[in-house]
Amino acid sequence: MSEEKRTELEKLGEFGLIDQLTKNFKTTQTSTVYGVGDDAAVLEKNDKEFTLISTDTLVEGVHFNMMYMPLKHLGYKSVVVNLSDIYAMNGTPEQITVSLAVSNRFPAEALEEIYEGIRLACDMYNVDLVGGDTTSSLSGLMISITAIGSVAKDKVVYRNGAKENDLLVVSGDLGGAFMGLQVLEREKEVYKANPNIQPDLDGFDYLLERQLKPEARKDVIKFLEELEVKPTSMIDISDGLASEIMHLCKASKVGCNVYDEKIPIDAKVSTTAIDFNVDPATAALNGGEDYELLFTVAQADYDKIKGNPHMTVIGHMTDANAGTYFIDKQGATIELKAQGWNHFKKD
Amino acid sequence: MSEEKRTELEKLGEFGLIDQLTKNFKTTQTSTVYGVGDDAAVLEKNDKEFTLISTDTLVEGVHFNMMYMPLKHLGYKSVVVNLSDIYAMNGTPEQITVSLAVSNRFPAEALEEIYEGIRLACDMYNVDLVGGDTTSSLSGLMISITAIGSVAKDKVVYRNGAKENDLLVVSGDLGGAFMGLQVLEREKEVYKANPNIQPDLDGFDYLLERQLKPEARKDVIKFLEELEVKPTSMIDISDGLASEIMHLCKASKVGCNVYDEKIPIDAKVSTTAIDFNVDPATAALNGGEDYELLFTVAQADYDKIKGNPHMTVIGHMTDANAGTYFIDKQGATIELKAQGWNHFKKD
Numbered sequence: 001m002s003e004e005k006r007t008e009l010e011k012l013g014e015f016g017l018i019d020q021l022t023k024n025f026k027t028t029q030t031s032t033v034y035g036v037g038d039d040a041a042v043l044e045k046n047d048k049e050f051t052l053i054s055t056d057t058l059v060e061g062v063h064f065n066m067m068y069m070p071l072k073h074l075g076y077k078s079v080v081v082n083l084s085d086i087y088a089m090n091g092t093p094e095q096i097t098v099s100l101a102v103s104n105r106f107p108a109e110a111l112e113e114i115y116e117g118i119r120l121a122c123d124m125y126n127v128d129l130v131g132g133d134t135t136s137s138l139s140g141l142m143i144s145i146t147a148i149g150s151v152a153k154d155k156v157v158y159r160n161g162a163k164e165n166d167l168l169v170v171s172g173d174l175g176g177a178f179m180g181l182q183v184l185e186r187e188k189e190v191y192k193a194n195p196n197i198q199p200d201l202d203g204f205d206y207l208l209e210r211q212l213k214p215e216a217r218k219d220v221i222k223f224l225e226e227l228e229v230k231p232t233s234m235i236d237i238s239d240g241l242a243s244e245i246m247h248l249c250k251a252s253k254v255g256c257n258v259y260d261e262k263i264p265i266d267a268k269v270s271t272t273a274i275d276f277n278v279d280p281a282t283a284a285l286n287g288g289e290d291y292e293l294l295f296t297v298a299q300a301d302y303d304k305i306k307g308n309p310h311m312t313v314i315g316h317m318t319d320a321n322a323g324t325y326f327i328d329k330q331g332a333t334i335e336l337k338a339q340g341w342n343h344f345k346k347d
Numbered sequence: 348m349s350e351e352k353r354t355e356l357e358k359l360g361e362f363g364l365i366d367q368l369t370k371n372f373k374t375t376q377t378s379t380v381y382g383v384g385d386d387a388a389v390l391e392k393n394d395k396e397f398t399l400i401s402t403d404t405l406v407e408g409v410h411f412n413m414m415y416m417p418l419k420h421l422g423y424k425s426v427v428v429n430l431s432d433i434y435a436m437n438g439t440p441e442q443i444t445v446s447l448a449v450s451n452r453f454p455a456e457a458l459e460e461i462y463e464g465i466r467l468a469c470d471m472y473n474v475d476l477v478g479g480d481t482t483s484s485l486s487g488l489m490i491s492i493t494a495i496g497s498v499a500k501d502k503v504v505y506r507n508g509a510k511e512n513d514l515l516v517v518s519g520d521l522g523g524a525f526m527g528l529q530v531l532e533r534e535k536e537v538y539k540a541n542p543n544i545q546p547d548l549d550g551f552d553y554l555l556e557r558q559l560k561p562e563a564r565k566d567v568i569k570f571l572e573e574l575e576v577k578p579t580s581m582i583d584i585s586d587g588l589a590s591e592i593m594h595l596c597k598a599s600k601v602g603c604n605v606y607d608e609k610i611p612i613d614a615k616v617s618t619t620a621i622d623f624n625v626d627p628a629t630a631a632l633n634g635g636e637d638y639e640l641l642f643t644v645a646q647a648d649y650d651k652i653k654g655n656p657h658m659t660v661i662g663h664m665t666d667a668n669a670g671t672y673f674i675d676k677q678g679a680t681i682e683l684k685a686q687g688w689n690h691f692k693k694d
Contacts, residue, residue: 007455009483017455018479021462027475029441031497034477041477043442043495046393055444055478055493061485062448094376095390097402099446099491101409108354108364115368128374130381130388131402132365136356137489138408144446144480144491146402148390150378 037251038159039088039236040149050156052093052149054085060140067191068184071110073212074143075117081238082147083125084216084291088236089158090224091151096122097131099144104136114143125218155230157295162233162252166296168315169231169305171220173264174241175280178287179272180204180211186276206268214291220310221293227304231295240288242336246324248296255322258315258336260329285326285336384598385506386435386583387496397503399440399496401432407487414538415531418457420559421490422464428585429494430472431563431638435583436505437571438498443469444478446491451483461490472565502577504642509580509599513643515662516578516652518567520611521588522627525634526619527551527558533623553615561638567657568640574651578642587635589683593671595643602669605662605683607676632673632683 012020018036027035033050034042040054058064058078079096086093098118102111111134122129127147187199201208216236224231233252235244241263249256265280273280296317297305305311324336359367365383374382380397381389387401405411405425426443433440445465449458458481469476474494534546548555563583571578580599582591588610596603612627620627643664644652652658671683 005454005456009449009451009453009455009458012455014481017458017481020455021458021481022476022479024462024466025469025476027477028473029475031441032475032477035442035475036477036479041442041444043477045398051392051398051495053442053444053478053493053495055446055480055491057446057448057480057482057491059448059482059484062483094378095382095388095400097388097400097493099402099404101404101406101489101491102356104356106356107352108356108359108367109352111356111364111368115371119371122372126375128376128379128382129369129372130374130379130383130390131400132369132383133402133404133491134361134364134368135404135406136409137406137487139486140484142448142484142489144402144404144448146400146444146493148398148400 034158039085040091042089042156045150048152049150050153052086052089052091052151053146054082055144055146056082056085057142057144059142065188066141067188069212071113072117072120075114076121076213078143078145079118079121079125080214080216081291082145083127084236084238086147086149087216087218087221088234088293089151090155090221090231090234091149093125093127093147093149095128095130095148097146098129099133101135101137101142103139103141106141125216157231157234159233159235159248159251162248162254162296162317163298164254164317164319165299166232166317167299167302167313168245168256168258168294168296168317169311169313170237170241170264170292170294171217171310172290172292173266173269174237174290174292175265175269175273175283175287176207176210177214177289178283179269179276180207182276182278183207183272184211204272206266207272211289214289216291217293223308223310227308229297229301229304231297234293234295237290237292237294238288240286241294242285244294245336248294249324252317253320255318255320256315256324256336257318257327258325259327262312262314264312381505386432387438389436389503392497395499396497397500399433399436399438399498400493401429402491402493403429403432404489404491406489412535413488414535416559418460419464422461423468423560425490425492426465426468426472427561427563428638429492430474431583431585433494433496434563434565434568435581435640436498437502437568437578437581438496440472440474440494440496442475442477442495444493445476446480448482448484448489450486450488453488472563504578504581506580506582506595506598509595509601509643509664510645511601511664511666512646513579513664514646514649514660515592515603515605515641515643515664516658516660517584517588517611517639517641518564518657519637519639520613520616521584521637521639522612522616522620522630522634523554523557524561524636525630526616526623527554529623529625530554530619531558551619553613554619558636561636563638564640570655570657574655576644576648576651578644581640581642584637584639584641585635587633588641589632591641592683595641596671599664600667602665602667603662603671603683604665604674605672606674609659609661611659
């Protein structure tokens with residue numbers, strides 16, 4: 001390694017870093033259909049199907065805090081966030097492998113709790129655990145999961161297929177996972193200041209569940225099939241709506257107008273956000289971890305999806321030269337900036 | 348988690364732990380051919396082939412020490428150890444995904460070095476990098492890689508097919524990686540005592556390469572195909588010969604006699620072992636990280652392999668009731684015990 005040059009990781013951020021690290025790699029295998037750059041890799045399987053592969057890692061102190069993350073939920077969530085990537089390709093997950101690195105400060109019973117959560121997620125989503133690698137770490141806990149799925153060749157949806165005038169659609173509602181985290185962080189600070197005060201989590205069930213036990217939108221993929229709608233592009237919302245919209249626009253080479261008033265936000269998310277002096281739209285745009293699906297559909301499909309309570313049209317795609325814009329409730333047009341989570345930022 | 352019961356991880360060891368954690372999992376997907384318990388999972392692909400999936404994680408301070416592991420070699424080795432698992436199923440690796448967790452004490456240039464090693468391994472073994480996940484960690488560096496491969500359905504080799512009287516065969520030679528580690532550890536201690544003394548690594552090239560830049564035995568899989576030999580069982584040697592023999596015997600429900608005098612050990616490994624007051628056979632049996640292939644073949648195939656310089660017959664399988672034995676150079680029969688590396692053992 002050259003001693004002269006030192007580029008801090010926080011400067012690049014996760015996506016800049018991955019681009020930088022993988023730019024010299026070329027794919028040469030005929031079985032590689034699509035490599036780095038989408039929610040999952042797409043591999044040749046048979047005449048009718050592709051195989052989908054996605055990997056994601058959760059690290060203690062970065063993605064979760066052991067003070068408020070029950071181990072069973074951690075196991076469950078670590079599976080769900082990976083399955084979400086397979087659904088985001090319009091596919092069906094079938095298997096997972098689990099790599100666990102854990103310090104020996106944990107007893108075997110703690111790992112059993114994690115695996116119990118993994119098993120619950122496997123049952124819920126009909127996937128098989130087919131590989132396990134458990135090793136020690138010097139300090140924290142780390143879970144890396146690979147999800148394997150399949151998709152009919154004519155059904156696979158990438159990030160890069162959105163066209164001008166397509167409608168931008170999001171499943172469920174947004175900002176809940178972020179506000180759940182704020183509630184947990186607040187109670188953690190209260191507890192640290194005075195361990196005799198019991199945490200006040202009453203009434204925050206929905207937000208806490210969004211943060212601690214999210215679900216992947218298997219149901220939305222089923223709805224789309226039943227409605228005979230094939231999205232033109234799709235991504236899952238792990239890093240916040242703004243960041244994911246930017247990914248779709250960049251990959252599809254289009255612009256976008258997103259309307260503040262259309263963004264689905266649960267009433268509890270709004271009231272909690274206001275209590276925390278956070279603009280609810282900011283929680284939705286930049287919060288992340290909602291694991292909803294963001295996709296585009298052709299205008300012609302609007303009638304098929306408009307009645308579905310799980311899908312909300314929040315904007316439309318424009319010419320690439322038009323840029324990506326957020327139109328607030330007062331009608332002001334603001335250029336959209338991804339402020340997704342930069343794991344490498346130093347506090 | 349129950350507060351009453353606490354089972355230390357070191358008590359179970361890696362394999363006991365995985366058994367314990369995965370015992371409640373059942374596979375339900377028709378596409379799952381073989382799940383946890385072999386070098387790789389086996390999944391349905393098409394009429395002629397299976398898909399193979401294997402995951403392995405390398406953790407700083409546990410699997411490697413940054414003081415003597417160059418980053419480029421680390422990237423290379425982390426790919427190779429995963430490909431080795433695909434070869435151990437008699438398959439061909441085609442893709443990998445890489446999950447990297449790294450603290451921001453590393454500059455981007457350090458990660459570029461790691462990826463340069465990953466790229467070299469991809470070139471050498473003809474595999475494509477198809478997925479990347481890079482996140483921060485609170486302290487050390489961790490690389491988790493998933494390898495994806497394929498194998499003709501009539502060619503897949505599991506651990507559980509060895510039969511009584513089959514010959515036990517090992518590729519290459521053993522103990523080198525372990526002795527390489529001993530040399531590096533010795534020089535590390537010398538350096539810590541006096542940083543002005545240059546490390547004395549002259550003449551240890553072979554051992555250091557075995558430790559720092561191991562290769563997976565792609566060539567042996569090719570030889571087996573050319574020789575028209577299908578092993579009855581196979582495993583790769585990551586944890587030491589003794590441990591891997593025990594795995595084959597347990598999975599295949601057979602016993603085994605292994606002969607000390609037959610175990611292939613390089614002259615440099617022997618002389619270095621003696622210098623370090625280590626029995627060369629101990630380095631081979633318990634050292635690990637050689638990434639050679641251990642397999643069994645029917646007696647009828649002996650003539651096909653006997654002339655191959657990359658393969659050595661080191662014993663034969665017996666009835667399960669006969670037990671697993673090591674016969675030393677004096678003809679003494681010693682019950683074989685796996686003393687593979689227990690990552691969870693507290694120092």
